[in-house]
Amino acid sequence: MTSGPSVRFLAPEGVDDPRRVSGGNVYDRHIRDGLAARGWTVEALEVADAGEAASALRGADDDTLVLVDGLVAGWVPAALEEEASRLRLVMLAHMVVAAFPDATAAAVDAERRALGVARAVIVTSRWTAGELVRRGLTDPSRITVAVPGVQHVDAGAPASDKALLCVGVLAPHKGQDTLLDALARLRTPDWTCAIVGSSEPFPRFAAAIAEHAAAFDGRVQLTGVLDEDGLAAAYDRSALLIAPSRVESWGMAIADARARGIPVVGSEAGGIPDALAGGGGLLVRPDDPAALADALEKWMSDPPLRARLRREAVVARTSLPTWSDTVADVARALEAA
Template sequence: MRRGVRFVVPAGIDDPDQVSGGNVYDREVRDGLRRRGWAVDLVETSDGAGATAALSSVPDGSIALVDGLVADWAPEALETEEHRIRIVVLAHMIAAAFPDAPPDVVEAERRSLRAARAVVTTSRWTADELAARGLADPERTTVAVPGAHEATLGAGQGRNLLCVGVIAPHKGQDILLDALAQLPSGDWSCSIVGSADSFPRYARRIARKAARFDGRVRMIGVLDPETLAEEYRRSSLLVAPSRVESAGMAITDARAHGIPVIAAEVGGIPDTVAGGGAILVRPDDPGALARQLGAWMTSPALRDRLRREAALARRATPRWEDTVTAIEQALVRS
């Protein structure tokens, strides 16, 4: 018998101009389940009303996999349907982990997670945080870390820095640029890849900061998968200066390419870089980041060691099929 699931996600997950880690993850889950024979009824919505309609039309006893962002838009819908259908919430992040999260958003998250029969998180850190905050029972929580596709080993031998992620305060691009401003001019370059649409005021500030580097810092915007893969291949270091991060899909992609990483020691990042080829720094500290970047730029021995470690660590990079397997098991158990 063919299994089915209603997958409720934010609108635009296939829009090439709205690339985000959450959208990529949701697409991979949808496509992976379909390859395994699941009937995935994908419903995209941009508000709580759409989420309510999507859940109310799920047949009795059927499974609804709900992206956590959507779930937080309509907690009352999950509460209404929790005894009629099998709700699984896919929690990419924890709203309560953001220091400036509005109280109503935190409360909506608490209600939606409480109404779920099962919860899927994208990192062990997120699962542990949900348990510590009393938001999800560990026994009904499944960890499905982001995977990566098979990738070519990066060939970047220079000092080409790469930072990938939506241009947003929690991603910390301002921390990176403040760190770079503390370094002497040299033969380094930095490419910042990501959408500027979500936080336009912040993105404009980042663009102004980047312009001060006389072309050494490029704001590239959103790239298609093939062009982004090429950007990884030409880069010699990924920098992830996040203030909040559940796992770090850009880090996983860098690992798949065997590219070393300097990242903030926050959230699920330490787990993502386990295995070597990475340096962790204190979060929200441009000076600490500048010191490690300076050491990497000036020490050939350090660069060689990190490259060797990263090339070895890429063998243990999780694949998307592993992610889909974990989610499939959570759906079956729900």
């Protein structure tokens, strides 16, 4: 009996940890499990630091196909360069480090070096692909776009049209400060907003968000990280998702909302416009609290607009890729490498 293809997959530690929920972890988990379901032998190695990542690369047999999460790749550019001649390296780029205004020169250089030795690059949006090419970080012939899939969920009507939701790690690039500034401008009463996400990676920013949120007298709730059931319940309670990011490759929260037919107000940044293609969303200028507040006022005060966006969101969900589609795209890229 002929065995299927095999791949060594290097991902950050905690892919399955419910306390470390992130879009990247969700994506990595679906790829790992989806490839195995398609008959691949997947040697999944979770690494905690540069030392473990370098050891995992150096310990691989010659000609091994190695899929490296972009976060891990950024830790070990030198090891990737050393091993590139004997391993078939494929990089999974969830983001473009160089696109972040606060990215360090070292991180940008590490990204450039890692991409430079990858035989193939898998990205999660067309925007990411275009940005990598525009910055001269890789050749378009080496890129495969594999957008995040969804699991369709039949969601009921929310209790209130004014129940707002924002999902994502509390971080400057996610723009929760812009959201709070926008909420402070709202004239429509009785709205609520749940902000879901970890406060650990950027503690100073998260502390400032918590201080600002406390001024809203309970209308803004910071939930921290929610497990799968808790997050599903948060979506069920919400009428509108807000994605105020300054930089975003795609937006897993947007995909989750669209899988439920929930409209989205998102910033016109990165891959968000692509993620909202097909309707069911409003786009606003990034880092513009007044523009975001105006969009939220329109949502809460205009019943025909709400009805239209909901209809569009329900229609759009039928054309969303599934995780099976995503895994198939990744498998083709790996096979070609």
